[in-house]
Amino acid sequence: MYREIIVNAEETESRVCILEGHRLAEFFVERADQRRIVGNIYKGRVNAVLPGMQAAFVDIGLEKSAFLHISDLVESDLLDEDGDEGDGGGRPRNGQPSRAGRIEECLSKGQEILVQVTKEPISSKGARGTTQISLAGRYLVLMPLSRHLGISRKIEDRAERNRLRDIIGDIRPEDMGLIVRTVGEGKDAKQFKEDVRYLTRTWKRVLSRAKKREVPAVVYTEPTLTSSLIRDLFSEDVDSLVIDSKTEFKHIQSYVRGLAPELKDRVKLYDSETPIFDHFGMEAEIEQMFDRRIPLKRGAYIAIDQTEALTTIDVNTGRYRGSSDQEETILTTNLEAAREVARQMRIRDIGGIIVIDFIDMEREGNRRRVYEELRNALRADRSRTKILPISEFGLIQMTRQRVRPSHLHFFSEPCSCCGGLGRVLSPETMVAKAERSLRRLRYRTDRRHVAIHLHPEVAVQMLSNRTGHIRDLERRLEMEIEVVDDASLGREALRIYAVETGEDLTDRASEGS
DSSP states (O other), rough: OEEEEEEEEESEEEEEEEEETEEEEEEEEEEEEEEOTTTTTEEEEEEEEEETTTTEEEESSSSOEEEGGGTTTTOSSSTTTTTBOOBBBOOTTTTTTTSSHHHHHHOOOTOOEEEEEEEEBEEETTTEEEEOOEOOOSSSEETTOOOEEETTOOOOOOHHHHHHHHHHHHOOOOTTTTEGGGGGOOOHHHHHHHHHHHHHHHHHHHHHHHHSSSSEEEEEEEOOHHHHHHHOOSSTTEEEESSSSSHHHHHHHHHHHHHOGGGGGGGEOOOHHHHHHHHTHHHHHHHHHHHHHEEEEEOOOEEEOOOEEEEEEEEETTTTTOOHHHEEEEEEEHHHHHHHHHHHHHHHHHOEEEEEOOOSSOOOHHHHHHHHHHHHHHHHHHSSSEEEEOOOEEEEEEEEEESSSOOHHHHOOTTTTTTTOOOOHHHHHHHHHHHHHHHHHHHHOOOOEEEEEHHHHHHHHHHHHHHHHHHHHHHHHTTTTEEEEEETTTTOOEEEEETTTTOBOOHHHSSTT
């Protein structure tokens, strides 16, 4: 499949699109003032140990303390970067035993430890950390506090796995562990040794900084978004890498020249006046990334709703009528939806718990086909996923690794009008609310001439065919009421003022005041 990396590098923001078959498959963004911290290593201080949760909180210099669970503190049966079991070692990690103990036996308040961030702060939660430190290179991952050996599960050939295991067994630094990354397939011992030399030097620098710096302090920072993606993704499988910054172009060429010189000619500078993402048609796709409803080719569609706890995805036939066989029509829609769902999860970087409501199918064989289609589509996903078969209610439950907020939460914030609910009170409901506020005000002030300011749609609703009703309200409340349309107000907002003095009476009219 044709693969391409498109990089839009600007001073304030860097954006990267990964194209597969000329279609957007993944999207990444990093802002200069909001650098990613996953992979960073901090010298921190334990500020709370919670035996009831078997966890601790560690001050690493961020707004909120990092969360450290017992499972991230001591070495157990480790999995490599792609989930493959390796050869576990019995070496203590950070001075702790290799078998899990109690958190209060391992840590104490005020203790200084090295913590690596594995998950960005999300919503009200702080970052998640681990003491199972790892440093990623081009072909290998070094685990300086473990003797674990592992091979990426995406390297499936048994003979190749054995060859790689023999190589890393010979070159492993004393009392350290290594994992062969997917791009290490077919590489020789010389290339692995160069990676080991670079990573061990990096670890020595980390330890040196940790000794010199006061708590809390960052002692290792992951490369920038562009550099880390070049390291992790730019391989023989990528046909071209196009970037629109001359400075970054030279930097990448220099980086690739030393890392994989055979790929240097695949790095290209884009210098047209048309913005790079517009030229490749990516800007429109990025805009659609926030749409709730995603159309499918035949007229069906999927609807995606993200909440703090989970994401729900609903599949609908829409305008698609298909053949005379209803079951066949539903199967065709579900198969197409399964592929698009997998793609949207990668593009939007949706993580956590995901529930997919496929259209009900009567035949068990068809349900299995949809399940397998989704599993196959997820094979290209670099994030770890776990998927359960379709339930009797036609639902698929799955999880996807979440290390940072989804793009929806990164690019947006809760609506100031609805507070993130996604809906606002109807004009009719707001009119009733306004009238209740005026009734309260009647008994809480001696002002008898007031102006009530409402959103234009609400004001129109209050005045439309209701003039007699307002006059009746004035007689009953013994007040003179002016209705003012105010475009500066949200749909659910209202303000009440005394006409003679301009005094704001809103608080007095509010419920519970």
